[in-house]
Amino acid sequence: MKAYLITIGDEILIGQIIDTNSAWMGQQLNLNGMQVAGITTAPDEEQGIRAALQEGLSKADAVLITGGLGPTKDDVTKKVLAGFTGGRLLFHEETYRSITRFFEQLGRKPTEAHRLQAYMPDNAQLLRNRMGTAPGMWFEHGGKVLVSMPGVPYEMKSLMKEEVLPRLKAQFPLRAIAHRTLLTSGTGESRIAERIADLEDTLPPHIKLAYLPNLGQVRLRLSGEGADLASLEQEVDSWAKRFRERLVDIVFGEGADRLQAAVGRLLQERGLFLATAESCTGGYVGHLITSVPGSSAYYTGGAVVYSNELKQKLLGVSPQTLSQHGAVSEEVVREMVAGTIEHIGGQVAIAISGIAGPGGGTPDKPVGTIWLAVGNRQVTEALLLRAGKDREKNIQYTGAHALHLLRQFLLRHYPQ
């Protein structure tokens, strides 16, 4: 069974918002054994939407549409869908009641624009939207299915999980498809390819390997297709195991795992608390760590010491070290680690000081010069990163490396 994804919105074509819905939908469809034949973005006007619908129906069994259902005037989707499938828009009492109820719960009254939202195609099955006011719509059309959902990500996700995926699974017989993804940090794509070249060459044709690099991490995805799901999964699993054994030093997890979660598990298993001291990353590493639910079990907190005064005041970094070596130096990040354990708490600390850019560089220490340190009361290890010129990318790259460094430190100094 093949699906085709259409995102409607001029705001995507002109680049004002990024289409994150398609990625999430692609993941969910794949997990459920459905293949995505294509993804396309159509403008907010009739002709473009019709062309995308034609294209989707020529390539797939189900066309899933997001966007173009909001309460404001830039939306034409519903009219086009009704016309395309031979229906017409009628005022739908139940939808209007549900809109009214939704606003009553918020202590507000619906507007006239919300009233217009209650006009629905008379040939669509309406799908209940638990997270917002616009219901989903399910059309049967020439043996195929058209589904329309709001573009707001959490509304779309709720509709997909509760309504759309169960209906698709009931309507279409599925092919067997299996994925496994190994997550690595700290080694580049080409070096990894060299280390596994011989294994890769012996992969059977129905199992493919893809390299997905991103900011200091590379994901290795094995995808298999076959007749029988159970035996296919076993086969892909056994290949994943072989690749993982080969790359045991750099694989930190699988699937949708994240390095910050992997590091969190290491800390928690060892009964350690972490504290952070960030200068140029401004809180980003704390944010990464605390984006993991339950991180309070191993994260004390930290200091964002953006100014030199604060490095002294909160962490006790010595003014001599700062003036002699500069804030971006190995000596300062080492003192920051010691000061963090002393004044903030925790058994293990990360410290970061660098020049994120675009300003602040010198010939000696150009933009992208970043010192990292990870340590405990006994030992501190420091690392000099030479990142690029882009502030945002430097911050992200530094965050990923800080977590990588922390993981290596924990594995070396706290072996299980």
Add this chain to the structure above:
Amino acid sequence: MKAYLITIGDEILIGQIIDTNSAWMGQQLNLNGMQVAGITTAPDEEQGIRAALQEGLSKADAVLITGGLGPTKDDVTKKVLAGFTGGRLLFHEETYRSITRFFEQLGRKPTEAHRLQAYMPDNAQLLRNRMGTAPGMWFEHGGKVLVSMPGVPYEMKSLMKEEVLPRLKAQFPLRAIAHRTLLTSGTGESRIAERIADLEDTLPPHIKLAYLPNLGQVRLRLSGEGADLASLEQEVDSWAKRFRERLVDIVFGEGADRLQAAVGRLLQERGLFLATAESCTGGYVGHLITSVPGSSAYYTGGAVVYSNELKQKLLGVSPQTLSQHGAVSEEVVREMVAGTIEHIGGQVAIAISGIAGPGGGTPDKPVGTIWLAVGNRQVTEALLLRAGKDREKNIQYTGAHALHLLRQFLLRHYPQ
């Protein structure tokens, strides 16, 4: 002149990475008066790529392709492009030298996979890639243009700016198109629509208004099309001015501005320094603020006080207040503001304490209960947010609201 964007990669179809390139390319093309007719994602295999190329050429004058040029084995793009345009792959000495040089600079040797990267279609003009090893390719095909670029965002961006956009502008005559975007915070889409309904109804047909809501902010985009660029821009500008005047209390900026930058300008103009105290947001607000270049001119730093001990130790929050009202309370965030100004520094402070979820909720204080406070030495204002159940979204939503609250505080208490 119309462009069509193709992203190549199974990893996008199965949702393992999000296509951010297309959004950036759409922005740049629009800024240069070129329209994006569609965006599509094709799988890593010949048939799918060929179909996307056909589709693109039927809809646009230039087809811009990203992805499928890396050094590993999952790439077929180059072969398909050569075949499609009637060329063949030949070893390209100069490209190989540039790859070798690139690795020499890193103190490493190219691998065999990198050598394969030096095979290039003999009918393509090669575009210099300053940020990586894979050059871009420019094909002329039946009066139209096909361009292939690597998928790594900073390589693609560099190629677009330095090579592709200048060539496209030289080759195609441009239509006049003008955009203006007003950025608002703190008010929902429907309420904004009500406040500007009469203005919106008098917009001429060649100027459109779109509402782009996202996590507590709504962008209002005016797009005009016309014959003469100068008069069109003047017309769109004058409409933007009318909408901005109507919404003066909630518009914080225009275009690609960000709330954290707008707040930064207010602080800097007033000679104020900000400090932050974050519990449930774990450093995210500090990260937002320091994502703006030059933020050290108005941001001192802050404390990530994830544990209750740290709220006492770093900020002097009283143990009585914590035990009497709980860490997530108006009383605690008020003491956090006072303690931040006292112990961290700055004239203005933000404090945040809440339950980001998914765990940690109680009947009294369910997940999504978040207290915010902004204050100076004289006055502190607190706000209770009732966010949702999703941790990541709660953190982002809280960050956006904290900045909104700070902006309102600055405008009220430090009028220019």
